[in-house]
Amino acid sequence: MSSHSAEDVRPAALHDRAIGDIIAEANKLTADQVERILAHQKSHGLRFGEAAVSLGLAKGEDVLWALSQQFHYPYAAGTGPAPSDELVLAAKPFSDQAEAFRVLRSQINMKLYSADAPRRAVAVISPDKRDGKTFFAANLAIAFSQLGGRTLLVDADMRSPRQHEIFGLDNSSGLSGILSGRSETNVIRPVRDLPSLFVMPVGTLPPNPTELVERPAFALLMRELVTKFDHVIVDTPAAVHGADYAVIAARCGAALALARKGVTRVAALQGLVGALGNTPTELAGVVMNEH
Incomplete structure (x- = not known):
């Protein structure tokens, strides 16, 4: 498993991936589902993650995990065994x-x-x-x-x-x-x-x-x-x-x-x-x- 120093995280790289792309990839959304989310986002003035949750195509924790990936902020988000409640x-x-x-x-x-x-x-x-x-x-x-x-x-x-x-x-x-x-x-x-x-x-x-x-x-x-x-x-x-x-x-x-x-x-x-x-x-x- 790799590790990174603080110097590895460059400000210019914080938004190197759109949150919509991260959510779509993590939830294995089809092109049609992404289009539905985009249309709902536009018509209701929502963010992509909010629109995805509203349509039942993503969960709130999925959006938080996507944000953590976008800002290089690691935490256990359900991709593996659930972490202890103490953590x-x-x-x-x-x-x-x-x-x-x-x-x-x-x-x-x-x-x-x-x-x-x-x-x-x-x-x-x-x-x-x-x-x-x-x-x-x-x-x-x-x-x-x-x-x-x-x-x-x-x-x-x-x-x-x-x-x-x-x-x-x-x-x-x-x-x-x-x-x-x-x-x-x-x-x-x-x-x-x-x-x-x-x-x-x-x-x-x-x-x-x-x-x-x-x-x-x-x-x-x-x-x-x-x-x-x-x-x-x-x-x-x-x-x-x-x-x-x-x-x-x-x-x-x-x-x-x-x-x-x-x-x-x-x-x-x-x-x-x-x-x-x-x-x-x-x-x-x-x-x-x-x-």
């Missing part, structure tokens, strides 16, 4: 929830990715299980990938990993194999329909996750990954499991703390953030998750 930026990229992730992406960009800033990965951390780290890290990674730069999502939750499940990826090998010194190949998986996004799953669950992330190999790996990808987002175990999250955040260089509305206690969040004070980790912010 809102892949399944519902124009929703209010998706827009909230784009706003957060912009804030992180401004805080962490200035021209003279060191290259860093971003660890997503939270006090407890079921705070939404997997959901949050996955969608944040998709948001960055939709900018066009190569983005890697690393599942470093070697306690209860789920990224491979929500993306539907093979988990036979991954991060744990690299850190334990086993010979691992093809541990980075491309994501279907999202050509700039890649995922490194956990692989086999190890009996010693804290020791693995404390090894020099993990720090070396993170330094290598941030040179090969434009953005690296890292999912972590909950703080309730121990020190894993703080070690991972320190190796990443930056962290985004997550609290769950109506669930996370202030003292737990303060302890989570306070633990980073003794590390070189830069706190990118604290986010309240309502999902």
Whole structure:
């Protein structure tokens, strides 16, 4: 699967295909059906996509997908297996929830990715299980990938990993194999329909996750990954499991703390953030998750 840098998307190429052509091709419309749509479009003063939906020859999601193709904005639009409901930026990229992730992406960009800033990965951390780290890290990674730069999502939750499940990826090998010194190949998986996004799953669950992330190999790996990808987002175990999250955040260089509305206690969040004070980790912010 190919990937593209931001420089590959030229402004002059944004409208290189008419939306009508994209809709017609995707829905296998006949010449007669296209003529019907054009006539309906003209007589009712509609856009091509609106006319096609009005005549029952296309669906609303078909039009959104065509727009995404026209503007080089990849997302999963039903051409293959349906994406997990948790991947809102892949399944519902124009929703209010998706827009909230784009706003957060912009804030992180401004805080962490200035021209003279060191290259860093971003660890997503939270006090407890079921705070939404997997959901949050996955969608944040998709948001960055939709900018066009190569983005890697690393599942470093070697306690209860789920990224491979929500993306539907093979988990036979991954991060744990690299850190334990086993010979691992093809541990980075491309994501279907999202050509700039890649995922490194956990692989086999190890009996010693804290020791693995404390090894020099993990720090070396993170330094290598941030040179090969434009953005690296890292999912972590909950703080309730121990020190894993703080070690991972320190190796990443930056962290985004997550609290769950109506669930996370202030003292737990303060302890989570306070633990980073003794590390070189830069706190990118604290986010309240309502999902």
